[in-house]
Amino acid sequence: MKKNLGFFLLLWFFLGYSQEKTIVSDWTSFTQAVNVENKPNWNFRITVKIRKDNEDNGSNCGLWCRINNKDESTSFFENQYYGIQVTHEWKTYEIKGTINPSAKTMNIGAFAQNNGDFYFDDFKLEVNDGNSKKWIEIPLENSGFEKDITSGGWFEGIHSQKIKHVKHFTIETSDYKPFSGSKSLLIKGRGIIGTMPHGKYMDVNGIKLYYETYGEGEPVLMLHGNGQSISAFMNQKDTFSKKYKVIIVDCRERGKSTYDKTKELTFDIQTEDIKQFLEKLNIKKTKILGWSDGGILALSMAMKYPEMVDKIACSGANIFPEGVKDHDLKSMKEMLVSLTKDNKDHKNDIFIDLLNLDLKYPQWKYEDLNKIQCPSLIIAGDNDLIKTEHTVKIAESIPKGQLAIIPNANHYVPEEKPELFNELVIDFFENK
Structure with missing residues (x-):
């Protein structure tokens, strides 16, 4: 599977928003909430009919479920x-x-997620108390979408997010080939980067990297995080492409890029991917904007191939695994154990690769950053999953390092506070 997989996308995107607003993202969800306080230790099963109408562009859809405890965990x-x-x-x-x-x-x-027409019909929730084989159906409101979806029961996002709407998506009912009845739910995704018709592939380092370009002028390479892809920069593409030639690439094992199953996923191999990629594009020198693991790759490029890097801006990067907050590092380790245990037919291989990448690498020391001679902006949210003291030390260890801790922000600064983030990075890039 070549999808936006990984630890961060699995859970953190469902926790990252607190204000009711329209957001820019490559995914959306349409949700119904059911009170289950009176069903402790009961078994449940949820079923739904799904299909999609779109080209084979890497987009997909699915069923999801999340149970919130009384303490909101x-x-x-x-x-x-x-x-x-x-x-x-x-x-x-x-x-x-x-x-x-x-x-x-x-x-x-x-x-x-991504561009396409996605259809859903006949949601069904059933429970049993564990002592009986009989399943009891809990009625869901408008489960077959025969009524207008604005009549209640369903909403975009989940309650803790309070999302008003996700740009680039429309949610409606459709009478086109429903599974049953006269209508089904239709979610349409349009104009989402990462699955655009003008995207191209580049053969590098034994794999194919998928990339898209926007705008003209001086190049800016954008590198996404662990469980992300090109679409991570939906909030940056338009703003930056007014000034620069923006090049956004899916790193190996992510998005639409391929990978070599015989080679371990490391930051070293990805750095070589990026180096060869830039060479084939005949880009001698570039600015790099990296987010999370993409920030680690920006640091790696600046250390290994300084002649190819003009400036770097890194958000939420770390230089060794212990730079991640203890609680988040523990959660990643627990998830790795769970995925490894349940890895039937290698279905979790990519998840495991991505988790191992951040649990094992990089293994740099602060003094290694002294090699970086280009101006470097080191960014993090004040509630980032990267320890604040680690971010500060990274900036202090780079000779031309600058530090920006964004208040009231987490690991998702580029999409949580895009206007502030974009202005900050562009001002840094433009400052001579």
Whole structure:
């Protein structure tokens, strides 16, 4: 599977927004919340019919479920987008699990990502108390979408996000080939970067890297994070392409880029990918904007190939795994154990590769950063999953390092506060 996979996309995107607003993202969800406080330790199963109509452009959709506890923590989360490939034909998809004794709300949703037409029909929730084989259906409002979707029951995002709308998506009912009844749910994605018709592939280092370019002028290379792809920079593309030739690439094993299963995923091999990629584009020198793991790659390029790097701006980067906050590092390790244990038919191989990448690498020392001679802007949110003291030390260790800690922000500064982030980076790039 060549998708936007990884730890961060699995969970953190569902936790990252707190204000009701229209956001720019490459995904959306349409959700119904069900109170399950009176069903402790009950089993549940959710089914839905799904199909899609779009070209084979890397986009997909799926069923997802998240259970919130009374303290707002998460006791269950599964998004089938990451393990299925929806086709043009209607098919039944299912999620099963157990309701935690501390559970309060079960969020059931349709998930769609990137460009395409995604259809959903006949959502169904059933439970049993574990002592009986009989399943009891809990009615979902407008489960077959025969009524107008604005009549209630369903909403975009989940309650903790309070998303008003996700730009580039429309959500409506459709009478085109429903599974049953006269209508189904239709989510349309349009104009989302990362699956655009003008995208190209480049053969480098034994793989194919997918990339898209926008604008003209001095080059700016944008490198995404661990579980992301080109679409991570949806909030940056338009602004930066007014001044620069923006080049955004899917790193190996992400988005539409391929990978060599016989080679370990490391930052070293990805650095070589980027170096060869720039050479084939005949780019002698470039500015680099890197987010999370992309920031690590920007630091690596500046250390290994300084002649190719003009300036770097890195958001949420670390130089050794312990730079991640202890709680988040522990969660990643626990997820790795779980995915490895449940890796039937190698279905979790890419997840495991991505987690191992950040749990094992990089292994630099602060003094290694002394090699970086280009101006370097080191950015993080004040509530980033990277330790603030680690971010500060990175900036201090680079001879021409500058530091920006963004208030009231987390690891998703580029999409959480895009106007501030874009202005900050462009001002740094433009400053002579």
